[in-house]
Amino acid sequence: MxxxxxxxxxxxxxxxxxxxxxxxxxxxxxxxxxxxxxxxxxxxxxxxxxxxxxxxxxxxxxxxxxxxxxxxxxxxxxxxxxxxxxxxxxxxxxxxxxxxxxxxxxxxxxxxxxxxxxxxxxxxxxxxxxFGFRALWVLQPGQPSAALRDGLAARVRGSSRVLILDVTGQDLIGKGAGPSGGMLYDTLTSMTSVPVNLLLLQPESYSPDPEQRRATVFQSVLAEMDITPQNFMRRIRATLDAVQTLNESRPEDARIDVRFYSEKPSFRSIVFDESVLVAPWVPRESTFPTPFLEVAQSAADPTLYSAFRFHFARLWVASAPKQEVAAKSHGFKSVVVRRAPAAVAE
Structure with missing residues (x-):
């Protein structure tokens, strides 16, 4: 038994x-x-x-x-x-x-x-x-990991258009080609059929900073980044030069279109068709590791994807074309200010 x-x-x-x-x-x-x-x-x-x-x-x-x-x-x-x-x-x-x-x-x-x-x-x-939270990617200062580059390439390949929200674009495109270059530069070089919309912070933006007294958004950003207006514009120009080089090998309907927004930056994002990568804006660019949270477009319940895509669309509609900003940015009058945040009324 x-x-x-x-x-x-x-x-x-x-x-x-x-x-x-x-x-x-x-x-x-x-x-x-x-x-x-x-x-x-x-x-x-x-x-x-x-x-x-x-x-x-x-x-x-x-x-x-x-x-x-x-x-x-x-x-x-x-x-x-x-x-x-x-x-x-x-x-x-x-x-x-x-x-x-x-x-x-x-x-x-x-x-x-x-x-x-x-x-x-x-x-x-x-x-x-x-709720669509898919992954957390970390951009290390100096050289992005191969896994991050490969992941971005796969998402660009599967998208009909890529929407990029950044401040200067230095880490993503402005550093140029190579392992220690722009995180998206090599991908955009090889994938010339995917159009890109790129939003950068407008130099000499006169929009008032909601957190600072008697300071503009541009002045506050310069203070947080601890750079001069000339250095900020050099980073912008490096990104625009990289974009021009990339556009030389792209068809007319797949160009990288650059515009400038005037609101104070709070985060960076890369919007694909199926997901969005969102990262906090770190003023000292290329100094600290940057986490990118990936949120899927569709999941069992509502996700934050639509909110980030709508935010980009809102800034894009109100943004200034590249030519207009370039015409206004030959001279610099901004002064870096360091003021305490305005007190919040209770």
Whole structure:
């Protein structure tokens, strides 16, 4: 009877682990998705950076690990016949006992942490994908990673038009070709059939800064970037020269069209047909790593994609053409100001 029970258990295990996934893949996939939906149906929030502020908890875990490892070592030593006898083999036995205690305790701790983190990870990943949050890319200062360049190239290839919102365009296009050049330059060089709309901050913008008293947007931006108007315009001109070079090999209907907006920059974005990459604007360009959050155009629930695309469209309609800005930018009258933000009325 016991042999029959053991045989039945093995057969059931083989059916669940081998027959169902390979022979009935459609049915198995349906069951998996139903189980996943049931698991995520009550998930209303996802916690990130949960390890912050838990130094005390980590210390307790380390102490527990140490006590457990020592207890296992004592058990292993007891099982060894006269472990401290003056014999060559005893040294190796004690050494193996120590390694075994450490390895076994580490394996148990790893399994515990994995099991404890699995459900929150599933909840977080499911909630992000549900609202279109697809990935987080990091632009390292100096040289973008090959994975980021390849990801951008794939998204440009799948788009009918690319919309770029930036401040000077230096990191994306103005640095030119090569691994340490503009993040999009090589991609736009090879993909000449995709039209591009590029929005940059207008030099000598006289729009008032909503956060500063008696300062324009351009003056505040210069202060935050800690550069002169001439240096700012050099970056703009480098981007415009790079755009001109790229346009020489592009057909008329796929040109890179450049315009200038006058609002204070708050973020940078690259809008594709299927997703948008959004990053905070870092005033000290090319100095700090920049995170690009990718948001999909479509998902199970509404996403932020339409909001970023609408923001670009609004700025584009109100923007100034490149020729008009170039005509006004021969002289510079801006003074870099450093004023405290205006007090907010309570």
């Amino acid at each position: 016991f042999a029959a029970s053991a045989l039945i258990a093995v057969i059931v295990f083989a059916i669940v682990s081998l027959v169902l996934p390979f022979r009935f893949k459609t049915l198995t996939s349906k069951w998996i998705e139903q189980a996943r939906s049931a698991l995520l149906s009550r998930c209303q929030y996802a916690v990130f950076c949960s390890g912050e502020g838990k130094a005390g908890e980590r210390l307790v875990k380390l102490r527990t690990w140490g006590i457990t490892a020592f207890a296992l070592l004592v058990i292993f030593l007891v099982s060894i016949d006269k472990p401290f006898q003056d014999h060559p083999s005893n040294a190796s036995r004690v050494g193996f006992a120590i390694l075994g205690a450490v390895a076994l305790t580490a394996a148990v701790a790893f399994a515990y942490e994995m099991g404890r983190a699995f459900l929150p990870w599933v909840h977080g990943a499911g909630l992000l994908s549900r």
